[in-house]
Amino acid sequence: MSDEESGSKTEPHRQSNQESHGLIDRSAPEPYLLKPGKRLTLGHIADQLGISTATVSLALRESPLVAEETRLKVKQTAEEIGYIYNRSAASLRTARSQIVGVAVHDIQNPFFAEVFSALEDVLEAQGQMIFICNHRDDVKRQRAFVNTLLQHRADGLILCPSIGTTAEEINRLVGQGIPVTLMAREVSGVWAPCVHGDDIKGGYLVTKHLIEKGHTRIGMVGGRRESSTGRDRHVGWKRALTEAGLNPSHQLDLPELMTQADGRLAVTTILEADERPTAIMGFNDLVAFGMMTSLRRAGIEPGPEMAITGYDDIDGADSRTPALTSVCNHADKIGRLAALTLLRQVTGERVPNNPILIEPELRVRESAPPPGVRLAPIVL
Incomplete structure (x- = not known):
């Protein structure tokens, strides 16, 4: 060898x-x-x-x-x-996992990107990691996500609730001692706080603005009316019309539309209406963007030939041609307050289950002038 x-x-x-x-x-x-x-x-x-x-x-x-x-x-x-x-092992010792779940219905909407940015700033400063769910208004998908959070002993949940979410299922979580904060959408009867914009007031403000510009045929396009957001913006639209002596039932009203693609497709129905509107309140900026694109392709200039407004005032709304009149919903403030409200619960503080309303702000630009008027770009 x-x-x-x-x-x-x-x-x-x-x-x-x-x-x-x-x-x-x-x-x-x-x-x-x-x-x-x-x-x-x-x-x-x-x-x-x-x-x-x-x-x-x-x-x-x-x-x-x-x-x-x-x-x-x-x-x-x-x-x-x-x-x-090993967070799982640590959570067994401390009863804290440092995990927070955040669920919304449309993660592709830039409004929620702004909300997430503010949420992350607050939560990460406290050492919390974020699990994100895009439930797409599928309540089964949302429930599966919540169950997964429970299995990981998450510290809490921030939820923009899906259509079909019941107060009972939210209250069951709260009753088990799980911190829950709703945002953007309310669910009636829940035992959890909710941070969202005053959508009735926002819908009222933008519709009143169109009325003051001389419009009497003002349609509303978009919004899932089973959600508090869709319902409340619609209520604001109707309230402003009724106050001005205009019958909402005589106006074009197209519910359930949420995306740019929806807005593009809606234009055919708008143009074929028996009494074509001279102004449209879009449920959100995405619907408004889609309408503006298809109107221009149909040879109708957004603004002078049909006033268009949006809602949420997302990034880029002011750089469109024409710049979009929109309601600022202060996404950053909603995200920040939702995170802070949840953290208060995580530390054991009892938080009242009252809505926390964010004051909306109308941002007037070029897309919603009086009938037949072209507004010059606003020079800042």
Whole structure:
């Protein structure tokens, strides 16, 4: 048997070119090589640093009980050896998972992108991770997401409720001690707070603006009337018309439309109406954008030949041609207040289940002039 096979002799160490030129750092910690199926634990970090596992755990949770220098060493070592903090195990010890679920019906709507941005700023500052669900107004999809959150022991839920959501299912969560905050849409009879814009007032303001510009045939396009948002904006539209002596039942009213594609398709119906409207209140900016595109293709200029308004004042509304008159719903404020309201519940505070209304603001631009009038771009 050869020396190599028997292992009776050790081959002299030959220094590589890389070592001789200082390209390999022999002082760096050796990586942990574990058997398949084994996971790195807090103990590995503790052993490497010569401290207790309790100290390691506190350091990874940013506890002020651990000195800053120690926290930095623990984090650096965890990163070097590839340790991933086990939130599930930590939640069993602390009853907190640092996970918050957020569910909305249309994640592609830029309004919700603005809401999410504000939510993240607040929640991440408190160490919370966000799980997102786009339930698409499918209540079964929403319920499956909520069940998954419960299995992960989530700290709370921020929900723009799907059509078909019942007060009973929300109240069941609240009754189990799970913090819940609704946003954008209300559900009557729930035991949870709700942060949303004053949609009745917003619908009233924009319709009144069109009436003051001399329009008497003012249609409304869009909005799921089973949702509080669709219902309330519709109520505001009707209230302004009735106040001005105009019969809402004599106006064009096309419900359920929500997207740009819906707005484009609605134009055929608008143009074929027995009494074609001279102005349209779009349920949201996306519907308004879609209508403006199809009207222009049909040879009708949005603004002078048909006034168009939107709702939400999303990014880009002011840069369209013509710039879109819209109701600012303050998406950032809705997101921020929804997150803060949930965090108050997470810390054990009892929050009244009253609606938290955000005051809407009408942003007047070029798309909704008096009949036949072309407005010049507003120079800021």
